[in-house]
Amino acid sequence: MFQIRCPYCGPRDEPEFKYGGQAHVAYPSDPEALSDEEWARFLFFRDNSKGRYAERWNHAAGCRRWFNVIRDTGTHELVGSYRVGEQPADAR
Amino acid sequence: MADRAAPLAALEGAIADAVFAGATLRTVPFLAQVGIRLDPAGPAAPRVAAALGLELPEANLVTESGGRRALWLGPDEWLVVAADGEERALVAILEEAIGADGAVVDLSANRTGLELSGPQAAEVLATCMALDLHPRAFGPGRCAQTLLQKAPVIVERRGDDAFLLLVRPSFAAYVAEWLVDGMAGLAADLAAV
Ligand SMILES: [Zn+2]
Numbered sequence: 001m002f003q004i005r006c007p008y009c010g011p012r013d014e015p016e017f018k019y020g021g022q023a024h025v026a027y028p029s030d031p032e033a034l035s036d037e038e039w040a041r042f043l044f045f046r047d048n049s050k051g052r053y054a055e056r057w058n059h060a061a062g063c064r065r066w067f068n069v070i071r072d073t074g075t076h077e078l079v080g081s082y083r084v085g086e087q088p089a090d091a092r
Numbered sequence: 093m094a095d096r097a098a099p100l101a102a103l104e105g106a107i108a109d110a111v112f113a114g115a116t117l118r119t120v121p122f123l124a125q126v127g128i129r130l131d132p133a134g135p136a137a138p139r140v141a142a143a144l145g146l147e148l149p150e151a152n153l154v155t156e157s158g159g160r161r162a163l164w165l166g167p168d169e170w171l172v173v174a175a176d177g178e179e180r181a182l183v184a185i186l187e188e189a190i191g192a193d194g195a196v197v198d199l200s201a202n203r204t205g206l207e208l209s210g211p212q213a214a215e216v217l218a219t220c221m222a223l224d225l226h227p228r229a230f231g232p233g234r235c236a237q238t239l240l241q242k243a244p245v246i247v248e249r250r251g252d253d254a255f256l257l258l259v260r261p262s263f264a265a266y267v268a269e270w271l272v273d274g275m276a277g278l279a280a281d282l283a284a285v
Contacts, residue, residue: 008151008166008167009151009152009236009237010151010152012223012238013222015222015239016238016239061237061238061239061244062166062236062237062238063165063166063167063169063237064166065166065167
């Protein structure tokens with residue numbers, strides 16, 4: 001089981017959290033202008049890389065806030081977490 | 093208010109039977125509970141502090157004054173708790189203080205209370221809660237939203253040996269039964285010594 005550091009509440013056990021997929025996937029500025037293929041790419045395509053990965057988590061049973069986590073997909077190490085609006089370099 | 097049903101009325105007997113030297117469980121069926129949302133750095137925060145006579149606490153903490161407590165629930169969210177019957181007055185005070193700079197909602201019926209106290213209260217709670225209850229992590233004056241087994245709860249440490257759990261009525265029997273079971277287990281350990 002992970003122990004995840006909520007940037008607001010501090011470290012808590014994984015069952016308190018919900019996973020939210022890859023972080024920093026920006027909503028298209030003009031969705032109407034996208035082709036179906038581009039829209040599908042935004043909706044469904046995510047990186048599947050080995051190594052440090054920025055992903056969203058929600059502290060569902062706690063403060064209910066979304067935040068970001070850097071996780072190493074190769075080792076499962078949780079490198080750090082940071083608030084929405086911050087950057088991966090802010091992870092701690 | 094005469095027609096309200098205490099959410100745990102059917103379990104009062106089991107709860108009373110579970111009491112042992114190490115811990116006492118008691119229902120607190122009704123409490124005034126008012127949820128507020130506001131920017132702690134915004135204009136409403138000092139007005140709320142003045143109106144309640146207590147500062148809104150920072151993360152994981154509780155402030156208390158004059159029978160009212162403010163529990164931190166999130167970076168812009170608190171629960172103000174007071175004695176049953178005070179909810180209307182509290183809502184009026186808070187609406188006046190917050191105005192258009194936040195939100196006030198009477199949540200009194202959203203959660204019922206369970207008070208667990210005694211020298212083994214933390215041990216009983218630890219049978220069904222993963223939160224670190226050690227005094228260095230969760231001493232008196234601290235609160236958390238967490239899970240008791242699968243049920244979301246607010247837990248507040250009211251003293252070295254006293255906890256208040258605030259639980260949705262539909263989960264209250266589940267939570268009470270876990271606590272009663274934890275008490276029975278520890279009481280059996282004690283009897284076996
Ligand atoms: Zn949190």
